[in-house]
Amino acid sequence: MGIDSILFAGTRFDRKKFAKDIAKFTKKHVEEPNSIVEALKEEPIARLESRKKGKQRAESETVDSFHVFKSSEPEMMDLGKRKLTEKKSNSKIKELNRQIEMAALARKKYGIHVAGQNIPSPLNDFAELSTRYKCKPRLLQNLSELGFKEPTPIQRQAIPVLLSGRECFACAPTGSGKTLAFLCPILMKLKKGSEDGVRAVILCPTRELAAQTTRECKKFAKGRKKFFIRLMTKELSKCGDFKNMPCDILVSTPLRLEHAITKRKLDLSRVEYLVLDESDKLFELGFLEQIDAVVGACSNPSIVRALFSATLPDSVEELARTIMHDAVRIIVGRKNSASNLIQQKLIFAGNEEGKLVAIRQFFAESLNPPILLFVQSKERAKxxxxxxEFANIRTGVIHADLTQAEREDxxxxxxxxxxxxLIATDVVARGMDFKGVNCVINYDFPESAAAYIHRIGRSGRAGRRGEAVTLYTEADLPFLRNIANVMVASGCEIPSWILTLPKLRKRKHRPQRDSIAAVPY
Incomplete structure (x- = not known):
C-alpha cells in the first residue's frame, strides 16, 4: 500500500485537482538497473569513483602536510651549507683584514709609502722568501755569506711587488739596498739558464755603475750552473754574436744597448724583466730616444718593468706611467730626501780662492779617508x-776624458x-757603491737638490754613518735654500736666516766659475 492510500483511506480525494501538491510529497523516481549484471557493473564503477575521490582527498591532505614538511629538509640543508660558507667567507675576510692591518703597521714602522691596488705585504725577514715564494736555499745562503741579515725598507716592499709580477717605480735614499731589491726577484724568477735569448735587461746611466751591478749580480748568483750574466762592453756591442751567445741577464748603458739592437740585431723579444737603475739620471742625460728603442725592443707582453732611483722628479714619474701598466709606487722615507745617517753641514768660503783654503784647512784638522770630493766639471776636476797633488795627499781623479782602463784603475x-x-763629477760617480766612504765634500755647490742627494748618498750606506760637507760662496747664496730644505728634512740643524731665503724652482745652478788657482799652502 502506498503512502497516498494510507493518508486518504475512506475518503474521496480528487488527485487531478491536487496533483501538484501530491507531487511535492512524492519521492522522485530513480531508474533501477534492468538486470543483475548491470547492477554488478555499476557497483565497481561506483566503488572506483569513490576510491578516486578518497585518493584525491588523501593526496590533497598529503600535499598540505607530509610533502610540504619533506621538501623543507633540503632547504634546511642548503641553509646550513650557506651558513657554513658564510662563516668560512667571514673568516677569510677577517684574515685578509688582519694581513692588511699587519702590512700597514710594518710599512709605518719602516717608513714605506705605497700607492696602487692590491699591493703585496712587505717582507718580515729574508726567510719569508722561502716560505712565501719558494726561494732556493742557494740564494739565501749567498745572501747570508755576503752579510745580508735583514732586508732594508726598500727590499722589504719592492721584492714582493716584483715577485708578484707587478711593475713598480721606487724611490729610496742612496745606499739603501736598491740593487738587491731588483736583482733578488730576477734571480728567483729566472730559475734555470736558457739558450733562447736575453731574459732580463738592466740599464744604468754610466759604465762604472753597469760594471758594479754586474759584479753584484754574479755574487748573488754564485753556484748556479749554466746561468750567464753579461756586461755590455764596447767590443761586445760592436762585434758580439748575439744569436749564438747564451745570456740570461744583460747589464748595459743605453747607448751601447741601442747600438747592439740596431746594428747587431740583438733580440730582446723574450725579456721578462726590464730595470732602469738611477732612472732620473737616465732621462736627464738625454737617453730618452735610446730608452724608447730598448722599451720597444722588449716586446714580451708579460714583461715586468721597474724604475729605481734615489730621487723621483714628477717628470720622470709621468714618463714612467706611460710605459707601465698598473704600476706600484714605492717611496721610502720622504720623497727626494737624504739619509738621516749622514751628518750634514755648510761652510761659507766667500769665493773660489777661499774654497781651496777651506779644503786644505779641513784636511789639516781632520783627514778621515776615504773621502769623495765632487766638482762641477771635468776641467775643474783636473x-x-x-x-x-802638491799637498802630498794621496789623491785620485775620475772623469770622462780618461780611458775606461784609467777610470777602472x-x-x-x-x-x-x-x-x-777621489775627485769626481756627478755623472761618473752616479750610483757607484764605494764601501765605507766616511766623508763626501761638495767642493763645488751642487746644481740641484737631486744632485746634492745623490752626491752625499755615497756616504752613510748600508746602515753606516757618514759625513757631508758643502762649501758655498756668494754666488751660491740664491740656491742655498734648496739644499737647506733637504738638510732640514733629514733632521739637520740649519741657521734660521737660511730658511728665510727665497726658494728657486726648476732652475739648475751651473755658474761660470773662476779656475782653481794655486794658493801658497
Whole structure:
C-alpha cells in the first residue's frame, strides 16, 4: 500500500485537482538497473569513483602536510651549507683584514709609502722568501755569506711587488739596498739558464755603475750552473754574436744597448724583466730616444718593468706611467730626501780662492779617508787634482776624458785604500757603491737638490754613518735654500736666516766659475 492510500483511506480525494501538491510529497523516481549484471557493473564503477575521490582527498591532505614538511629538509640543508660558507667567507675576510692591518703597521714602522691596488705585504725577514715564494736555499745562503741579515725598507716592499709580477717605480735614499731589491726577484724568477735569448735587461746611466751591478749580480748568483750574466762592453756591442751567445741577464748603458739592437740585431723579444737603475739620471742625460728603442725592443707582453732611483722628479714619474701598466709606487722615507745617517753641514768660503783654503784647512784638522770630493766639471776636476797633488795627499781623479782602463784603475785604487781622496763629477760617480766612504765634500755647490742627494748618498750606506760637507760662496747664496730644505728634512740643524731665503724652482745652478788657482799652502 502506498503512502497516498494510507493518508486518504475512506475518503474521496480528487488527485487531478491536487496533483501538484501530491507531487511535492512524492519521492522522485530513480531508474533501477534492468538486470543483475548491470547492477554488478555499476557497483565497481561506483566503488572506483569513490576510491578516486578518497585518493584525491588523501593526496590533497598529503600535499598540505607530509610533502610540504619533506621538501623543507633540503632547504634546511642548503641553509646550513650557506651558513657554513658564510662563516668560512667571514673568516677569510677577517684574515685578509688582519694581513692588511699587519702590512700597514710594518710599512709605518719602516717608513714605506705605497700607492696602487692590491699591493703585496712587505717582507718580515729574508726567510719569508722561502716560505712565501719558494726561494732556493742557494740564494739565501749567498745572501747570508755576503752579510745580508735583514732586508732594508726598500727590499722589504719592492721584492714582493716584483715577485708578484707587478711593475713598480721606487724611490729610496742612496745606499739603501736598491740593487738587491731588483736583482733578488730576477734571480728567483729566472730559475734555470736558457739558450733562447736575453731574459732580463738592466740599464744604468754610466759604465762604472753597469760594471758594479754586474759584479753584484754574479755574487748573488754564485753556484748556479749554466746561468750567464753579461756586461755590455764596447767590443761586445760592436762585434758580439748575439744569436749564438747564451745570456740570461744583460747589464748595459743605453747607448751601447741601442747600438747592439740596431746594428747587431740583438733580440730582446723574450725579456721578462726590464730595470732602469738611477732612472732620473737616465732621462736627464738625454737617453730618452735610446730608452724608447730598448722599451720597444722588449716586446714580451708579460714583461715586468721597474724604475729605481734615489730621487723621483714628477717628470720622470709621468714618463714612467706611460710605459707601465698598473704600476706600484714605492717611496721610502720622504720623497727626494737624504739619509738621516749622514751628518750634514755648510761652510761659507766667500769665493773660489777661499774654497781651496777651506779644503786644505779641513784636511789639516781632520783627514778621515776615504773621502769623495765632487766638482762641477771635468776641467775643474783636473785643476783641483793638480792642486792637491802638491799637498802630498794621496789623491785620485775620475772623469770622462780618461780611458775606461784609467777610470777602472782609479776606482780600484780608491776601493783598495791606495788613494785617500777621489775627485769626481756627478755623472761618473752616479750610483757607484764605494764601501765605507766616511766623508763626501761638495767642493763645488751642487746644481740641484737631486744632485746634492745623490752626491752625499755615497756616504752613510748600508746602515753606516757618514759625513757631508758643502762649501758655498756668494754666488751660491740664491740656491742655498734648496739644499737647506733637504738638510732640514733629514733632521739637520740649519741657521734660521737660511730658511728665510727665497726658494728657486726648476732652475739648475751651473755658474761660470773662476779656475782653481794655486794658493801658497
Amino acid at each position: 785643476e783641483l787634482y793638480r792642486e792637491l 782609479a776606482v780600484d785604487s780608491f776601493r783598495e785604500g791606495k788613494v785617500w781622496i
